[in-house]
Amino acid sequence: MKEPNVVDLSSILLKDSILKCVEPDIYSVLPDESWNEYDSKFGLFYDLVACNPFYNRIVWGYSTQMFSKLVDDALHSASDGPVLDIGCGSLAFTKNEYSQYKDRLVVLSDQSIAMLRMAKERLIKINGKIPDNLLLLHADALNLPFQDNSFKTIISENLLHCPGQAHQNVLTRPS
Numbered sequence: 001m002k003e004p005n006v007v008d009l010s011s012i013l014l015k016d017s018i019l020k021c022v023e024p025d026i027y028s029v030l031p032d033e034s035w036n037e038y039d040s041k042f043g044l045f046y047d048l049v050a051c052n053p054f055y056n057r058i059v060w061g062y063s064t065q066m067f068s069k070l071v072d073d074a075l076h077s078a079s080d081g082p083v084l085d086i087g088c089g090s091l092a093f094t095k096n097e098y099s100q101y102k103d104r105l106v107v108l109s110d111q112s113i114a115m116l117r118m119a120k121e122r123l124i125k126i127n128g129k130i131p132d133n134l135l136l137l138h139a140d141a142l143n144l145p146f147q148d149n150s151f152k153t154i155i156s157e158n159l160l161h162c163p164g165q166a167h168q169n170v171l172t173r174p175s
């Protein structure tokens with residue numbers, strides 16, 4: 001674990017986090033048995049069907065390009081400081097934007113190893129390897145392993161409906 005991006009990540013992790021290398025280019029702060037429904041065939045279904053531009057246009061009535069544009073805008077919203085994508089999935093909509101962006105460390109996090117593997121394959125197909133400033137991290141959005149104020153830019157697309165009761169409790173907690 002000597003790559004610069006891993007060193008950068010280690011400096012913003014909570015002190016009690018244990019960073020493991022799951023396989024080349026995928027790191028984890030979660031126990032080995034951690035998974036979610038996207039690790040089943042549902043993840044493949046999501047990637048093939050729900051991420052299909054024609055499906056989105058016909059069923060939901062919108063262009064998937066808005067997901068790419070939102071990421072591009074967020075990446076260029078600041079010139080320094082790390083970027084975090086929470087629930088990055090397979091990068092079906094955002095592979096090109098992340099591939100073209102070299103300026104800052106980008107932590108691509110997801111609770112599903114299967115989705116991170118799809119993201120990894122896409123990045124390698126485009127770039128021949130995982131770009132030096134991108135890091136794929138197996139992590140839980142409900143228990144993020146980072147010190148406060150670690151990120152300048154935080155991106156999350158199509159995640160809010162996913163986490164379970166714990167997340168709903170946060171959203172509905174009386175102020």
Ligand SMILES: C[S@@+](CC[C@H](N)C(=O)[O-])C[C@H]1O[C@@H](n2cnc3c(N)ncnc32)[C@H](O)[C@@H]1O
Pocket residue numbers: 036038051067086087088089090091092093109110111112115139140141142156157158159162163
């Ligand atoms: C609907 S997909 C969206 C993926 C991607 N952002 C996109 O727009 O294509 C939701 C993603 O959130 C991930 N996810 C669900 N619950 C999570 C959690 N508690 N922590 C981190 N990721 C989570 C899933 O594994 C899945 O990859």
